[in-house]
Amino acid sequence: xAVVSQHPxxxxxxxxxxxxxxxxxxxxxxxxxFWYRQFPKQSLMLMATSNEGSKATYEQxxxxxxxxxxxxSLTLSTLTVTSAHPEDSSFYICSARDxxxxxxxxxxxxxxxxxxx
Amino acid sequence: xQSVTQLDSQVPxxxxxxxxxxxxxxxxxxxxxxxYVQYPNQGLQLLLKYLxxxxxxxxxxxxxxxxxxxxxxxxxxxxxxxxxxTAEYFCAVSDSGATNxxxxxxxxxxxxxx
Numbered sequence: 474x475a476v477v478s479q480h481p482x483x484x485x486x487x488x489x490x491x492x493x494x495x496x497x498x499x500x501x502x503x504x505x506x507f508w509y510r511q512f513p514k515q516s517l518m519l520m521a522t523s524n525e526g527s528k529a530t531y532e533q534x535x536x537x538x539x540x541x542x543x544x545x546s547l548t549l550s551t552l553t554v555t556s557a558h559p560e561d562s563s564f565y566i567c568s569a570r571d572x573x574x575x576x577x578x579x580x581x582x583x584x585x586x587x588x589x590x
Numbered sequence: 591x592q593s594v595t596q597l598d599s600q601v602p603x604x605x606x607x608x609x610x611x612x613x614x615x616x617x618x619x620x621x622x623x624x625x626y627v628q629y630p631n632q633g634l635q636l637l638l639k640y641l642x643x644x645x646x647x648x649x650x651x652x653x654x655x656x657x658x659x660x661x662x663x664x665x666x667x668x669x670x671x672x673x674x675x676t677a678e679y680f681c682a683v684s685d686s687g688a689t690n691x692x693x694x695x696x697x698x699x700x701x702x703x704x
Binding site: 515519566583 | 626631632633634635636639680691692693694695696697
């Protein structure tokens, strides 16, 4: 299957700082990317959907000014957690899909574990 | 709105025993159904999917799932599990629209014991 690379795989930051997470599709063009967060022992919760070149669509309850998503190219999307606080500590996972060929499979990155201290 | 229910949060089973992980969904439109597996501290890997056609789908490592429209279920089964199958399993549904965003169940931890 196609490969999605997420970087970094883990990060520790101080409260009040911002953290950027990258999601890259390595061998295909991702027209749509999704960002999820996963709390310990819980399921993945969709945060936002982004289409290349467009503003992201955020799910209800997700602060778009806190979780900045940029999908400027067909192979890269970034999630920036601004002014991070300990409650933002979580596992963040991206997925990517190429909708143009009709295929519906989304490929997932390996996730980023964010710890805010 | 779509939703997915995985009633079992944890399923303990002995090695070489059969297992079934239950998944029920609700949707007012046509759906695609997926099972993903997540090993500790890793992302999700697609195990198998139902898009259309045969209601029984299989994975390369011996898992299978059957789409049952009347019961709105997509249970995952394996006739004989291995220690290496220990992982979290997520059932997911997406609609057939342009967005195709996935809605996940809460996950089932399959704990295979020797």
